[in-house]
Amino acid sequence: QVQLVESGGGLVQAGGSLRLSCAASGRTFSSYAMGWFRQAPGKERDFVAAISGSGDGTYYADSEKGRFTISRDNAKNTVYLQMNSLKPEDTAVYYCAAERGGVVAGTAEEYDYWGQGTQVTVSS
Numbered sequence: 001q002v003q004l005v006e007s008g009g010g011l012v013q014a015g016g017s018l019r020l021s022c023a024a025s026g027r028t029f030s031s032y033a034m035g036w037f038r039q040a041p042g043k044e045r046d047f048v049a050a051i052s053g054s055g056d057g058t059y060y061a062d063s064e065k066g067r068f069t070i071s072r073d074n075a076k077n078t079v080y081l082q083m084n085s086l087k088p089e090d091t092a093v094y095y096c097a098a099e100r101g102g103v104v105a106g107t108a109e110e111y112d113y114w115g116q117g118t119q120v121t122v123s124s
Contacts, residue, residue, distance in 0.1 A: 002026045002098045002113040009094060009118030012086055016122070020081040022096030022115055030054065030074040033099040035111055036081045038092035038120075045095070047106045049081060059104045086122045093117040 008020040022034070035050035049070040050059045058070055069082040079096060097111035105111065 002029075002032065002100075004096050004098060004113055004115035006094065006096050006115045006118040009120045011121045011123065014086060014088055014122055014124050016086050017082070017084045018086065018120060020083070020094055020096075020118060020120075022079045022081075024077045024079070024098065026077070029077040031100070031102055033102050033104045034070075034072060034079040035097045035099065035105065036068075036070060036079075036094060037097060037108055038090075038094045039117075040092040043092075045108050046092075047108070048094070050099075050104045050106065051079065052104050053102045057104050059106060061106070083120070086120075088122045088124045091120060091122050093119050 003025040006022045030053050036048040037045050039045040047061050051070045055072045067085045072079040095117045096115045098113040100112045
């Protein structure tokens with residue numbers, strides 16, 4: 001069982017930056033692929049980015065390439081999402097998720113554990 005706790009969300013103006021963190025419990029964090037998803041009101045949960053257990057492999061949704069960067073620190077059991085050049089359409093609840101098979105995946109169904117989410121609001 002893995003417990004995930006996100007932090008770092010908040011209110012930011014368009015063009016600004018935020019860094020989200022997701023702290024994980026457990027001793028086998030490095031064996032999990034990790035992902036970030038987001039869900040805006042009335043919309044489905046969308047994939048944002050994912051990273052392999054070692055951190056060597058990353059995968060991004062097309063709309064986030066070049067603006068968002070996913071990284072992890074296995075010594076701290078933490079995964080990060082650096083978000084730059086934020087737009088109002090990035091406003092959503094952001095969730096981190098863990099995939100216990102270590103497979104970098106882009107669909108929510110492939111992830112086994114989820115955090116509670118952190119709100120990101122980008123004002124215009």
